[in-house]
Amino acid sequence: MRMAVIGAGIAGLSCAQELRRGGHEVIVFEKSRGIGGRIATRRTPEDLRFDHGAQFFTVQTKAFRQFLAGDVNKWQAVGNFDQTRDWFIGSPDIKSFLRPVAKTLDIRLNTQITSLERSEEFWTLQSDSESFEGFDRVIITAPAPQTAVLAAFSGQFQSAIASVEMDPCWTMMLAFSDPVERDFDVKKSASEHVDWMARNSSKWGRRERPDCWVVHATADWSRHNLELSRDAVLKALLPEVLLELGQTEDDLIYFSAHRWRYANVAKPVGQAFIMDETGTLFGAGDWCAGTCVEHAFTSGFELAHHIRDQKT
Ligand SMILES: Cc1cc2nc3c(=O)[nH]c(=O)nc-3n(C[C@H](O)[C@H](O)[C@H](O)COP(=O)(O)OP(=O)(O)OC[C@H]3O[C@@H](n4cnc5c(N)ncnc54)[C@H](O)[C@@H]3O)c2cc1C
Structure with a gap:
């Protein structure tokens, strides 16, 4: 057929x-x-790369394991989460x-x-x-x-x-020329409006420098600010994120935002x-x-x- x-x-x-x-x-x-x-992976003209959608995936079924055919790596991230299952990623891009x-x-x-x-x-x-x-x-x-x-x-x-029900997600992609001095690669519920912060550079097969980070706003914040421009989102969220990372705007060599209108399934x-x-x-x-x-x-x-x- x-x-x-x-x-x-x-x-x-x-x-x-x-x-x-x-x-x-x-x-x-x-x-x-x-x-x-x-x-998804965003590649910039300067060859910076950010996995700005799904961050990792779990593998529980035989069918999925066979589909992956060993073509993936574990992401051994350090952070504030209980890891009950291994996190897998594609490399060099998710x-x-x-x-x-x-x-x-x-x-x-x-x-x-x-x-x-x-x-x-x-x-x-x-x-x-x-x-x-x-x-x-x-x-x-x-x-x-x-x-x-x-x-x-x-x-x-x-x-x-x-x-x-599907939730939206505003995502930010940030790059710093030197590694950010924080003792985590992943921070969940990082701050009032930030749900997830991850050092993309900590994934297997990525370059350490520049230090690339992916940040997801909470579903609530994203929903309430869905129609903002990318610039307005960056203006609203950057100070909160930079504070968590102990950085200033001057440390940034790249920043951008992406809207996922239908990001995650709530129901x-x-x-x-x-x-x-x-x-x-x-x-x-x-x-x-x-x-x-x-x-x-x-x-x-x-x-x-x-x-x-x-x-x-
Ligand atoms: C920010 C974010 C973080 C996430 N984090 C994780 C995570 O860490 N772990 C995890 O397991 N999952 C995560 N997810 C969810 C995960 O990405 C999805 O569950 C999964 O990728 C969905 O796959 P899919 O094939 O069902 O849909 P999609 O990946 O959405 O694929 C649908 C495709 O259809 C295409 N399409 C739509 N309409 C049309 C049309 N009319 N004609 C032609 N093509 C069309 C789209 O362009 C798209 O390529 C995350 C998602 C987002 C956005």
Whole structure:
């Protein structure tokens, strides 16, 4: 069968890979210029790098371990947290482990799907400039609110997604020419408006200098300040962050902010994937199965196996 997967985050890639292995023809459509979705690294023209989305991931299932194929490292961070499970990262960028998977797939980057339509037998996907026809199954892996818009015609999608809650996150990326003299790599609940502070440079395979840090504002602060400009966010949060790090603005060699409108799942659907009335349109992603990278992987993986087992 011919499958369309919308989104080249980990849910889309795990689903596409398993469908391919099941002998299906798969095309992945991704609106951005790169793969990975919220498993993301910002690279600057000066070659500074910041994993500004997901910070690390846990690996609990055999399927996820096999998917990673040993292509990851442990992040042995020092900080104010109880580590019950190992933290894993790709190197040199958090999403590096996805590249070998992506190379085996037909991925159409810079292609935002704007609408879907089903005829008697097949699905047609529409972007701003092109139509893609003849798909037996379509899998949407965009964050829940964006999936709801694409599948607005499906009552089953609407009722499943109605209960999902996703939090935004304003992220800051800061670089200092010399290592910041603090005895932690990670600080959780760092200050009133800061939820997470991490020394990106402490991850395996990253350069020590410049010392690159990623800072996440709390969900509450991010929600209340969602429409601020990047400059306004930096102005509001930098003093608080610099105080924690014992630095001044003069010590900074780079600073920037990024808004994740749909960052973290606060309330998921609670099942691996969702399906429309025809059994040919599906939704997958962290927001179905849980809250994190491994849940997103599992969602895509289990959905692919469900489709492989479907009677046509
Ligand atoms: C700031 C932040 C910190 C986080 N920290 C952690 C952490 O430490 N550990 C952890 O496990 N998880 C963390 N997460 C959550 C984790 O990143 C996600 O659970 C996981 O990456 C979700 O993967 P996904 O494939 O479901 O969705 P996504 O990664 O969002 O992928 C969806 C893809 O669909 C594409 N897309 C959307 N709409 C369209 C369209 N119309 N047409 C084409 N393409 C489209 C998007 O561009 C995107 O690439 C964090 C997330 C953020 C933002």
